[in-house]
Amino acid sequence: MVNSIVWFRNDLRITDNAVINYCLENKRKVLPVYIHYPSTSLGSASKWWLKHSLISLNKSLKGNLIVIEGNPNKTLLDLVNKNGIKEILWNERYSKNDVNQDNEIINLLKNNNVRCITFHSCLLKNPQNTLKKDATPFRVYTPFYKQQYQDMAYELFDYNTEEIDYVHCNNNEQNSKILDVAIKTEKWHEKLLDQWSPGEVGAQEKLKVFLSHGLKGYTEGRNRPDKQHTSMLSPHIRFGEISIREVAKSLENINTEDAEIFYKELVWREFSYHLLYHFPHLVDTNLQKKFDNFKWLDNQDHLKSWQKGMTGYPIIDAGMRQLYETGYMHNRVRMIVGSFLVKNLMIHWKYGQEWFWDTLVDADIASNSASWQWVAGTGADAAPYFRIFNPVTQSKKFDPNGDYIKKYVPELKNIPIKYIHLPSELDAKSLRSYGVELGNDYPKPIVDLSITRERALDAFKKLSK
Numbered sequence: 224m225v226n227s228i229v230w231f232r233n234d235l236r237i238t239d240n241a242v243i244n245y246c247l248e249n250k251r252k253v254l255p256v257y258i259h260y261p262s263t264s265l266g267s268a269s270k271w272w273l274k275h276s277l278i279s280l281n282k283s284l285k286g287n288l289i290v291i292e293g294n295p296n297k298t299l300l301d302l303v304n305k306n307g308i309k310e311i312l313w314n315e316r317y318s319k320n321d322v323n324q325d326n327e328i329i330n331l332l333k334n335n336n337v338r339c340i341t342f343h344s345c346l347l348k349n350p351q352n353t354l355k356k357d358a359t360p361f362r363v364y365t366p367f368y369k370q371q372y373q374d375m376a377y378e379l380f381d382y383n384t385e386e387i388d389y390v391h392c393n394n395n396e397q398n399s400k401i402l403d404v405a406i407k408t409e410k411w412h413e414k415l416l417d418q419w420s421p422g423e424v425g426a427q428e429k430l431k432v433f434l435s436h437g438l439k440g441y442t443e444g445r446n447r448p449d450k451q452h453t454s455m456l457s458p459h460i461r462f463g464e465i466s467i468r469e470v471a472k473s474l475e476n477i478n479t480e481d482a483e484i485f486y487k488e489l490v491w492r493e494f495s496y497h498l499l500y501h502f503p504h505l506v507d508t509n510l511q512k513k514f515d516n517f518k519w520l521d522n523q524d525h526l527k528s529w530q531k532g533m534t535g536y537p538i539i540d541a542g543m544r545q546l547y548e549t550g551y552m553h554n555r556v557r558m559i560v561g562s563f564l565v566k567n568l569m570i571h572w573k574y575g576q577e578w579f580w581d582t583l584v585d586a587d588i589a590s591n592s593a594s595w596q597w598v599a600g601t602g603a604d605a606a607p608y609f610r611i612f613n614p615v616t617q618s619k620k621f622d623p624n625g626d627y628i629k630k631y632v633p634e635l636k637n638i639p640i641k642y643i644h645l646p647s648e649l650d651a652k653s654l655r656s657y658g659v660e661l662g663n664d665y666p667k668p669i670v671d672l673s674i675t676r677e678r679a680l681d682a683f684k685k686l687s688k
C-alpha cells in the first residue's frame with residue numbers, strides 16, 4: 224500500500240475534500256500534515272483561528288494530524304525519508320508566493336522521486352479556467368458571473384471518512400508544543416471563543432442556522448448590521464473548514480431571489496481569487512496605475528482614531544469596535560469604514576488592508592485585497608473614486624434604530640434615535656442630559672464630512688487631468 228502525505232493548508236476539513244477522496248479511491252495510507260511556517264504572515268486573529276481549527280481537524284482525523292513548525296521543503300523531505308512516502312497530495316492555493324513555493328516543492332520532490340498530485344478544492348472553479356472568450360482575465364464582476372458561474376451545478380464527493388487509513392505517528396507532544404508555543408495567542412483572543420467555534424463542526428452548524436434562519440430575507444437583510452441575516456461563514460470558508468461547493472450546493476433546490484443573491488456573494492469570493500491569480504500585484508499595488516500618483520495623507524492620529532473606533536461618527540466607531548471585539552465586521556459596515564478611511568481621511572488603503580489583516584478572523588489575501596481596492600476605487604471593477612459614502616446617511620438607512628451602534632458604542636445608548644447617527648448635532652446641554660459630554664465620554668467628529676468629501680474629489684480631479 225502506498226503511503227501518502229496529505230498536506231493540509233487552506234482546506235482544514237475531511238468532508239468533501241478532493242485530496243481525501245483521492246486517497247480513499249486509490250487506497251492510500253494517509254499521513255496528514257500541517258506545516259506551520261513562521262515566516263508566513265498571518266494576522267493575530269487568524270492565528271487564533273488557525274490554532275483552534277487545527278485542534279478540531281486533529282479530532283476529525285482521530286488524532287493523527289502532525290503539526291510541524293518549519294520550512295515546508297525541508298519538513299516534507301524529512302517526513303518522506305522517515306515514513307517511506309511515495310507521494311504528496313494537496314489542494315492548490317492561488318497567491319503568487321504560494322504558487323511559487325508549491326512549484327519549488329514540486330521540483331524538489333521530483334528530484335527525490337516523490338510524486339506530487341494537486342487538486343482544486345478551495346474554490347468553485349480553478350481560476351486558470353475562468354478566462355474570457357478571448358483568453359484574457361475578467362476585470363468586471365457581472366460578465367465574470369454570467370459567463371462562468373450562472374448555470375453551474377455542484378456534485379459533492381461521496382465517501383465514508385471512517386474508511387480513511389492512517390500512517391500512525393506519535394504526535395501529541397509535538398502538536399501541543401507547536402499549537403501552544405509557536406502559534407501564540409494573546410489574552411484578548413479568549414473572548415473570541417464566546418463568539419466562534421472554529422472547525423468543521425462549527426462550520427456545519429453555521430450553515431444549518433443560516434439556511435433555516437438567515438437566508439429568507441437575505442436580499443434586504445444582508446445590508447442590515449443590526450440584524451442577523453448573513454451566514455457568518457467567512458472564517459470557516461477562509462480556512463476551508465467547509466467546502467465551498469457544499470455551501471453552493473445547499474442552495475440547489477431553493478429557487479428564491481435570496482438564494483441567488485447569496486450565491487452571487489460566494490462568487491464575489493471567486494472573483495477576488497480570479498483577480499489575485501491573474502493580477503498577483505493586487506495585494507500591494509493599485510490595479511489602476513493612475514492612483515500611484517495620488518496624494519494620500521499621512522495622519523497617524525486619524526489612523527489611530529479609526530483603528531480604535533474613536534472618530535466621532537457612531538457607525539464607523541461601532542464597526543471598528545465590532546472588529547476589535549469579535550474579529551469580524553458586517554460587510555455593509557466594512558464598506559462604510561473603508562470609504563471613510565480612504566476618502567474622508569485620505570489615508571492609503573494599504574493601512575486599512577493591514578489593520579483588517581491583523582484583526583479579522585476571516586482575513587483572506589484575495590477578498591481583503593480586492594475589497595480594499597474596490598472600496599478605494601483603485602481596483603479592477605471598483606466603485607468609482609468619486610462615489611463617496613456618507614457614513615451618517617448610511618447609518619440612518621441601514622441601522623435605522625441605532626441598535627448596532629448602541630451595541631458597540633454603549634456610551635451613546637441614551638441618545639434618541641434621531642441623533643444617534645450624529646450626536647454632535649445636539650447642543651452640549653442636551654447631550655449632558657443623555658449622559659454624554661463630547662470630547663470626554665465620546666469624541667467630537669475628527670473631520671468634517673463635507674469638507675473632506677470636497678478635498679477628496681479635488682485630489683481625484685487633479686489625478687484625472
Ligand SMILES: Cc1cc2nc3c(=O)[nH]c(=O)nc-3n(C[C@H](O)[C@H](O)[C@H](O)COP(=O)(O)OP(=O)(O)OC[C@H]3O[C@@H](n4cnc5c(N)ncnc54)[C@H](O)[C@@H]3O)c2cc1C
Nearest residue numbers: 453454455456457488491492554557585586587590591594
Ligand atoms: C474592505 C473590505 C475587506 C474585506 N475583507 C474580507 C476578508 O479579508 N475576508 C473575507 O472573507 N471577506 C472580506 N470582505 C468581504 C465581506 O465583507 C465578507 O466576506 C462578509 O462580510 C463575511 O460575512 P458573512 O460570512 O456573514 O457573509 P455572507 O453575506 O453570508 O456571504 C457568504 C460568503 O460569501 C463570501 N463573500 C460575501 N461577500 C463577499 C465579498 N464582497 N467579497 C468576497 N467574498 C464575499 C464570503 O466567503 C462569505 O462568507 C471584505 C469586504 C470589504 C468591504
